[in-house]
Amino acid sequence: MSGKDAVGVTKSGNPSAGTSAHAISDNSSPIVSTRRTGIIRIPDEGEGESSDAPFLPVSSFLIPPQYQDAVSHVLIPHGLIQDRVHKLAFDINQEYADKTLHLLCVLKGGSSFFWELQTALINLSSHRRTNTAKFQFSFDFVRVKSYEGTESTGKVQITGTDMKNLRGRHLLLVEDLIDSGLTMSQLVPYIEKNAAPASVRVAALMEKRTHRSCGFKADYVAFDIPDLFVVGYSLDYNEAFRDMLHICVINELGIEKFKTNA
Ligand SMILES: O=P(O)(O)OC[C@H]1O[C@H](OP(=O)(O)OP(=O)(O)O)[C@H](O)[C@@H]1O
Numbered sequence: 001m002s003g004k005d006a007v008g009v010t011k012s013g014n015p016s017a018g019t020s021a022h023a024i025s026d027n028s029s030p031i032v033s034t035r036r037t038g039i040i041r042i043p044d045e046g047e048g049e050s051s052d053a054p055f056l057p058v059s060s061f062l063i064p065p066q067y068q069d070a071v072s073h074v075l076i077p078h079g080l081i082q083d084r085v086h087k088l089a090f091d092i093n094q095e096y097a098d099k100t101l102h103l104l105c106v107l108k109g110g111s112s113f114f115w116e117l118q119t120a121l122i123n124l125s126s127h128r129r130t131n132t133a134k135f136q137f138s139f140d141f142v143r144v145k146s147y148e149g150t151e152s153t154g155k156v157q158i159t160g161t162d163m164k165n166l167r168g169r170h171l172l173l174v175e176d177l178i179d180s181g182l183t184m185s186q187l188v189p190y191i192e193k194n195a196a197p198a199s200v201r202v203a204a205l206m207e208k209r210t211h212r213s214c215g216f217k218a219d220y221v222a223f224d225i226p227d228l229f230v231v232g233y234s235l236d237y238n239e240a241f242r243d244m245l246h247i248c249v250i251n252e253l254g255i256e257k258f259k260t261n262a
């Protein structure tokens with residue numbers, strides 16, 4: 001790989017102690033867990049045996065003109081995201097086969113992943129052959145914010161959802177990225193305390209390999225990524241890049257160009 005100006009994240013998010021999402025708490029039917037399986041590991045640049053992993057140059061993809069010089073390379077193309085999300089949807093459909101699932105989209109970063117996942121779940125339920133059980137889902141949104149630019153403020157603001165609506169439900173939080181884990185390690189206990197759901201699990205599109213991690217692990221994960229600041233597919237830097245299909249790595253020029261975008 002040659003994305004040598006890619007931006008890594010260096011500041012500490014000051015996360016609290018390790019937390020993980022809780023398992024389903026009722027015993028209505030035995031299920032074979034497919035959680036945390038099939039995670040695709042995106043290697044670090046020049047990493048050991050994986051050093052021949054394909055470098056995906058910006059010029060090989062359709063990228064909005066204003067972003068072409070602001071990212072060093074494509075990390076995860078949209079097509080690969082879609083394929084992985086379809087598999088996660090299949091696993092979720094199987095595991096919650098006899099339950100009504102309540103998806104909780106964590107805005108704003110989780111929105112593209114959420115729409116892709118819920119479309120895949122609808123498609124699965126619509127196929128007679130896979131629709132052997134009584135899988136159903138409903139959904140809601142929660143706004144959670146802690147980052148400014150590329151750094152966590154250390155304060156997680158949770159707004160925009162009535163906790164009463166989540167009471168007694170099987171919740172699946174749909175989140176774009178576990179970075180330090182601060183956001184999820186605060187959101188999950190907050191919901192458990194204020195909403196008393198039947199169960200809470202977390203589906204994350206990506207988990208970052210970072211020394212800043214507080215140890216939080218999601219239940220369903222599509223990609224395991226290097227410690228780089230990623231943008232696109234609803235992930236932002238100062239609100240820029242959310243309108244880019246592929247997940248890319250921001251570069252120094254991008255950091256400068258969109259510094260005052262908010
Ligand atoms: O694991 P962490 O270190 O807490 O970082 C992950 C969180 O940071 C981002 O949210 P942000 O605060 O930028 O809000 P946004 O979703 O509106 O972009 C991202 O969408 C995750 O929610």
Ligand code: HPA
Nearest residue numbers: 147179228229230235236
């Ligand atoms: O890598 C990232 N990209 C965008 N938003 C983020 N919030 C935490 N980490 C990131």
